[in-house]
Amino acid sequence: MxxxxxxxxxxxxxxxxxxxxxxxxxxxxxxxxxxxxxxxxxxxxxxxxxxxxxxxxxxxxxxxxxxxxxxxxxxxxxxxxxxxxxxxxxxxxxxxxxxxxxxxxxxxxxxxxxxxxxxxxxxxxxxxxxxxxxxxxxxxxxxxxxxxxxxxxxxxxxxxxxxxxxxxxxxxxxxxxxxxxLTLPAKMTIACGLDAFCHAAEGYLSRMASPVTDAICEKAMFLLYNYLPRAVANGQDREARERVMVASTLAGWMLNNAGTIAGHSIAHVLGAKYHIVHGEAVGYALPAVMEFVAPVRAHKVREIGQILGAVYPENAPDEQVAIIASRAFKDFRDRMLGLHPVEDYGISVEELVSNAQAVVDERFAGNTPRDIDLQAAEQLLEGFGSR
Structure with missing residues (x-):
């Protein structure tokens, strides 16, 4: 071996x-x-x-x-x-x-x-x-x-x-x-911070993940959940800026070791075609990706939700846990950080879904722990940016 x-x-x-x-x-x-x-x-x-x-x-x-x-x-x-x-x-x-x-x-x-x-x-x-x-x-x-x-x-x-x-x-x-x-505008702080969070979350859910990378991805997500809203609210908050920067570096390190999954595939395809800001695109993509991989990564999706402050009913079935966890991320993205709605880009759902084959063919899609066929890609694109 x-x-x-x-x-x-x-x-x-x-x-x-x-x-x-x-x-x-x-x-x-x-x-x-x-x-x-x-x-x-x-x-x-x-x-x-x-x-x-x-x-x-x-x-x-x-x-x-x-x-x-x-x-x-x-x-x-x-x-x-x-x-x-x-x-x-x-x-x-x-x-x-x-x-x-x-x-x-x-x-x-x-x-x-x-x-x-x-x-x-x-x-x-x-x-x-x-x-x-x-x-x-x-x-x-x-x-x-x-x-x-x-x-x-x-x-x-x-x-x-x-x-x-x-x-x-x-x-x-x-x-x-x-x-x-310290002078990075709020809109850029949000997009960059979401990119870092999604590097960690996707690396955590990836086929290439290992117990060592998991520990680092968990810490990066924790730091971003706790300090990114502060950095957005007050760009001069140096402690928040430093913690976010360290989390971003850790998450970037994880890219080399655990890779990214379908959320980045979607962002690469849609970013090239419609010029959607990369960090915003991965943020719009992640909730549907979490729900898609939940059947094979239930405990990890639950863990991401917990880092994001989700509370689960006792003995909640995996499907319910996945929905609660993905809602917790949407709350972080839309309310705590204030990412603008995907509708601002003016792209119809039909138009988004027309990119399904390109998502299937994208090089990072294969790291996703469930196989992505045309139907799966369409489902992920339908959920892109839903609030």
Missing amino acids: AMEVKLLQPVKVVCTDDLGETLVDIMQTAGYSRPLMVTDSFVGSMPLVVAARTKLEQVGVDVAVFDQVKPDPLCETVESGVEAFEAHKADSIIAIGGGSSMDVARGINIVRVNGGSIIEYTDPAKPIAPCNGMIAVPTTAGTGSEMSNALVVTEGSTGRKLAVLADPAVSEYAVLNADLM
Whole structure:
């Protein structure tokens, strides 16, 4: 029997109150002196980020800035980033931003070590040599990209979203600094926080789950239930921001170890077609997914409900438990956090259901602990966003 490792964590995680000081420490410890900072133009100009860059330059670290990252980044952006890396003769990458900046930075790191173009690495058979030197600094608490082994890029000519899964290209360091989150708008805080919650909930329900990943997923859900509403209500609540950020990082780590299930399949399909914000889409999808997997994961669906404050009648049958648990999540999503209704997107139920085959074919659907056929996918899409 081949040994299966159920928990792998190669990223060095640092939680800090002083971003500049910590980046200086990392550069000196790891022996880097010419980083390329990969970010978007807004984050690149944030006072905290500018101050950190200044601190690096004061100790003789030569920082170049590549700030051309946009949402849903293109393969071409990765190519431009590789050119910037080579022009600077860089020896490392500091990725600061949300998931898009992390994706571009990881893409640059893969290509600068392995050559070719990022598109080639969407083929799982193509080998990827270890890519050190990426320091990830998240500015949102949701994607968990600072821990992820995946990146998604969009092919400019076709608009197709392509995923690269690369264990050798995870970050070398993840630096968590809550100060970067204090100005995140409430709407983004909700969407990012729901993405993190769904990483944990779906990882918990996944076929790839193990007792070790379960314990971490439970804790991530607990932290988000208790601190995300506080961060939404008052963005300057630093304790809440830090707890949410830690939960997001833990949930991102679980992505590599337990995967996600049908909720993410639905979000990927509908997000690409109708531009539904990813964190909102997984939040709209989760209740129907919980009810769908309840027949084979009854105790876990019950547990998610308990974390969310659900109370069950004594000896309640599994069907009733599943409905109560999914209602508890809807209460968290709609009342405590205040996610706007799916109707705001103006997509009819018939239109949503027309995507059932694409959901069946989506790569993460297979992690769902019940098989998803066309009828199941239609049922899940009918429940998408119901309140």
